Amino acid sequence: MEYLQIIGAVIVVLGSLVLLIAAIGLIRMPDAYNRIQVGTKASTLSVALIMIGLALVIPSWVGKFITILLFVMLTNPISSNVLMRASHKAGEPLSQVTVIDKLKEDEDNEKNNSNGTV
Amino acid sequence: MNNIAEILLLIAGGIILLALAIIFIRFLIGPTLTNRIIAFDTLTVGSLGLIALIAVFEERQLYLDVNIIYGLLSFIAVIVVGKYIEKTL
Numbered sequence: 001m002e003y004l005q006i007i008g009a010v011i012v013v014l015g016s017l018v019l020l021i022a023a024i025g026l027i028r029m030p031d032a033y034n035r036i037q038v039g040t041k042a043s044t045l046s047v048a049l050i051m052i053g054l055a056l057v058i059p060s061w062v063g064k065f066i067t068i069l070l071f072v073m074l075t076n077p078i079s080s081n082v083l084m085r086a087s088h089k090a091g092e093p094l095s096q097v098t099v100i101d102k103l104k105e106d107e108d109n110e111k112n113n114s115n116g117t118v
Numbered sequence: 119m120n121n122i123a124e125i126l127l128l129i130a131g132g133i134i135l136l137a138l139a140i141i142f143i144r145f146l147i148g149p150t151l152t153n154r155i156i157a158f159d160t161l162t163v164g165s166l167g168l169i170a171l172i173a174v175f176e177e178r179q180l181y182l183d184v185n186i187i188y189g190l191l192s193f194i195a196v197i198v199v200g201k202y203i204e205k206t207l
Contacts, residue, residue: 002120009126012171016133019164023140026160032152035144039160050130050167054174057123064182068166071189076163079196083159086204087152 008056015049018042031095033084040080047072127171134168155199162192 025038051069055062084092088103138161145157166189173181201207 005123009123012130013126016130020133020137023137026144036156039156043160043163047167054170075193079193082197083200086200090203092152
């Protein structure tokens with residue numbers, strides 16, 4: 001029982017270190033698209049690790065920890081996708097080193113096709 | 119909870135607080151609205167872990183329910199700001 005608690009606490013420390021990596025990435029990345037990738041991926045992983053570790057520390061609360069984990073893993077990618085698609089449409093600038101922009105190509109193709117048929 | 123686990127959880131709380139402080143710098147200096155909302159999203163998701171840690175320390179399961187509602191509200195907030203940026207709200 002004690003060993004299980006110590007293992008859980010070590011997993012919680014790992015999760016907090018992942019969140020620290022996310023914070024450093026938010027400061028260092030060049031544009032908003034890279035920042036949202038770092039922020040969303042690393043913060044989702046950090047919440048998952050923290051919840052699993054705390055479920056090992058207090059096993060009788062495992063239901064609520066798993067509920068929070070599933071909720072964050074479902075909603076966090078959706079919200080970041082909606083946000084960045086919207087700001088791409090609103091003209092958020094890309095960094096200087098970006099070489100490819102597939103979403104813009106798709107939008108241009110769609111516009112040309114609709115103009116040709118209608 | 120034994121001593122070693124408690125000390126490790128305290129260290130984890132300190133690291134999370136440091137990370138939230140660094141993310142808050144991006145929230146302050148972010149050049150556009152999008153950058154600020156990214157920092158806000160990461161702040162709320164990071165503080166979900168901190169609230170869960172506080173719930174374990176205080177031994178009150180009620181805080182986990184607060185946590186679920188907090189995550190739900192932050193999700194809705196990001197979606198609404200996305201609609202606002204897209205100018206379709």
